[in-house]
Amino acid sequence: MKNGWNGKVLRVNLSTRTCAIEDLNMAWAREYLGGRGLGSKYLTEEVAPETDPLSPDNKLILVTGPLTGTYGAANGRYMAVTKSPLTGTIASSNSGGYFPNELKFAGFDLVIIEGKADRPVYLKIHNQRAEVADATHLWGKSTNETEDMILREFHADAKVACIGPAGEKLVRFACIVNDKHRAAGRSGVGAVMGSKYLKAVAVRGTGGVGVADAPAFREAARETFRMLRSHPVTAEGLPALGTAVLMNVINQSGALPTRNFQSGTFEGAEEISGERLAQTYLKRNKGCMGCVIGCGRVTALSDPRWSGNGEGPEYETLWALGAACGIADLAAITKANYLCNEYGMDTITAGSTVACAMELYQQGLVTEAETGIPLTFGSGEALVRMFELIGTGEGFGARLGLGSWGLAESYGVPELSMTVKKLEFPAYDGRGIQGMALEYATSNRGACHVRGYMVSPEILGVPEKLDPQVTEGKAGWTKAFQDFTAVVDSAGICLFTTFAIGAPQVTNLLNTATGLNLSQDQVLAAGERVWNLERVFNLKAGISPSQDTLPPRLLQEPLPDGPMKGEVAKLGAMLPDYYRVRGWDEGGVPTAEKLATLGLV
């Protein structure tokens, strides 16, 4: 096919060890594009909402977008779509690198993995041939070792997505690591892989990706390149400093959650900032395939206590392993980041869970007898030790492996878990950024920043500056950001491009690649369709609108310091408005008319 999509689905049943090739449902592709949208459509059609996420009945869908693998900027993304074992919500976790393109070059748009193997296996894909192979010898290996071994025994040019020991141990926030340093991080998609005894997916593809109107697509891609190369964020800021440039910005704005959200400024922010990283362990920047931005950080750690090299830490990681735990020790954070990559676990939830444990320790609920080390805020050694325990599932690590909600609940204090719908917050305090508070409360996978990055207008002033403490109008902004992000996530391009390009460019790329003739409104409606599809699945899964809320700490405890001192999250002032602009009823349920308009009934 020559329209972005390959038109092929690989269906793998691990219980029977069979692989089958099916035609892509083109009607769905036109309505949901690809990536998060198309993956969610397949999942909601094939997996009952009440399914136990770690049972063989759950499925794992690895899905690219129509722009994945095309000639263009930052067009190398895929999504891992499944039902999350951390939250029970629908999950879609995004990653870049080289693996997503390779899947397209092999001739597939998506891979649906179902059932459960009776012993460790991995999936080998070589163009249109697929095979379930034994992986007993890979079980227990780190993500690095796993990839190296597969490259040696399967194909030197293959691209590999795999789980580490954390996924095998069903750590609820295990991720899927591809190309060694890129991760489908959030929501525990790696644990679903582990529950199926699937250690890795290795793919070698030698085809190309055709587009409907090649000259027009090339022109659209050139325009994107031009915009990315001339915007100060994508041309200068992200390449030089990565995402970590945000540490000082967010801290000075008073919205850097510190010590499990006990305050909004961190006295050690400078020590763990992107500027400091650039002066210490940073070697160079690095991009995913075809990316002109190159936000990745290639680092080498040299410290009397630890050494090593790898990629990261990026901003969220510096925060979760740093400020959230009160840790200003950049070496410990970098070491702990490497451990997350090797064990295969989400840095945000891992760090936040240790932060929660540190507060339990502060309150005397967790003792040194359990942890084997004083779990004090600020201790880099404790962080590294806890990550080793989580990755290996030993001792207190098994409890930490449940995530902060499971941990805090087991001590009778779930309110100390800084989560929405059991997913840990990222690095922005909603008390200091009201639109972000609304986005967290309403995101379909829980407290997530990459579903509608309101930080951009409220703090960074892109595309325009909004006052972070004003609540009026935030519902409309949040919805617009959420719907547009769903389009980007479904197209197969990197969200970071959207600091420089907008809906007109994305529409143009999609139309010239797919041959669809969608208006910008129709493209945004596709995003809204995806959002509502996810919402309906969650409601049927028993996640009621009462969970569109925030922890009591954010709603009731004012920020104690910084420029946002005295502020709480004013969710009540925004949520009814949000339901209204979404076209949902007052209780937060999509109305029949809304679903009909979107073609969802």
Add this chain to the structure above:
Amino acid sequence: MIRVQFFGLLRLLLRKESVELPSEPGDTVGRVLERAEKTLTGPIIHKLAAGGVLNAGTIILVNRRNVLHLQGLETPVNDGDTVALFPPGAGG
């Protein structure tokens, strides 16, 4: 004195975290930037603004308040104030 802090690319370019400047009557953010640029003989203003208007994504905080919610480059700056300069940068 007025403390001017440099972040992000500015810090990498100027190789300086901050500079202290004597305050002058009638100081504004714009005037402080001009004096900082003269003192350091480094390019500061064009990383932040063009034609008197802040670039999209530039953040300037006076005592941790964004000047876009005050009076932009005309925001008054007093003795003892801290002006933090962030050229456009982002993440997620």
